[in-house]
Amino acid sequence: MNFLHGCLLEPLALLLLATASVAHAQSCVAPIPFQYEFSNAATTSLSAATPSDPCALSVAMDANARSTGAGFLHYQGAPLTSARYSFQLDTSALTSFTSPVQRVQIFSVNGQQTQPQQSHLLIVMLMGGSPNPTLRILAGTGTGTYLQAFTPVSLTQTSNVLRFEITIGSGTQATVSYWINHDFTATPDGFVMGLENDVYGGIVGAELGLSSPSISFVTAQNGRAVVFDQIQSSDDALFYDDFSGGAQ
């Protein structure tokens, strides 16, 4: 008998297998809705000041990290037509992080469908800048080249609260907005409108952490951690009634 086909896969078994990979070792509460951790060629940890606090994610690339070097949290859920995410990004441990050739992906949101090759509704890259880092933000458009870049965002400090809102829509109804150190109730610091992102089939997941580092980033910043704290999302209907702010 073929060893690879020795057992039939049952949905329950798959569910149990997926659940088994949830990071339970930490002494803090995993930030909802993120459930799973991926780490390769990186030093990744979850910790909190007290056991009941949500975890902060700390990721530092190893010196030997290459294209698959990564440390991030992720989840997948039922499709949503809108979602908000916020987190505090602390890059204060990085040194000489002034060149844009030092870059690393820090956040992305995925749709249900691949159109045609990528499923991103949002990608956020961190790049070196002076005096502080720069963000490169791209939104999934559903048409044309499928990714539209915002004007690069120069951060004003090394610790910032980033907020993102994605709405799904047909025709030109969809928007992607961001806020830097401002609440969701404020006017967005940037947004793109007229997106046709319903072709992605709704928001089904996100990943937060470091991934896809440039060689320059690994060479200059290996061993130096980027910290993601105060992680929140509106994709948590089972746990919260509303989501309008978040700690600065």
Next chain:
Amino acid sequence: MNHFLFVSVAFAVGTSSPAFAQSCANPIEITFAGLLSGNTCNSTNQLPYLANGAITSLDNQDIYHLRVGDGTGIQLTLRPAAGLDGTLFACRNTCSASASCVAAADNGGAGAQETVELPPGPGDYYIVVGSVVSDSTVSDCGTYELYVAAPLDSAH
């Protein structure tokens, strides 16, 4: 028992991949432990992002499909040709840019072997063979061998 049965023993012939481009829609099925060979120059970039969209992968890719009753002890080893800087991913359930990957390997340079292990338990995996694109001193595509090794006691 956890002995490994390498491919070269299990399959002497018939394990080379066909010349057509493998894709998500038409992956090569891995049904036995053994040796496969391929050439990513016959393929295209099909998944520019992998691992929940976290890892950018703009290279030519060959796609394999593997279903296991228990992944314990199953290893996949990529041996790229000299000059090819190979990458290897094992991603669960769906062949998609947003699929979750259980393992990703790019630990060596051009010609270096890359290995991933499957986790215990049943699983449905897409195995993506690619390469690093960004260094003009290495090839963007090329030939490779993919070894699938499994514990002897998995055969029943």
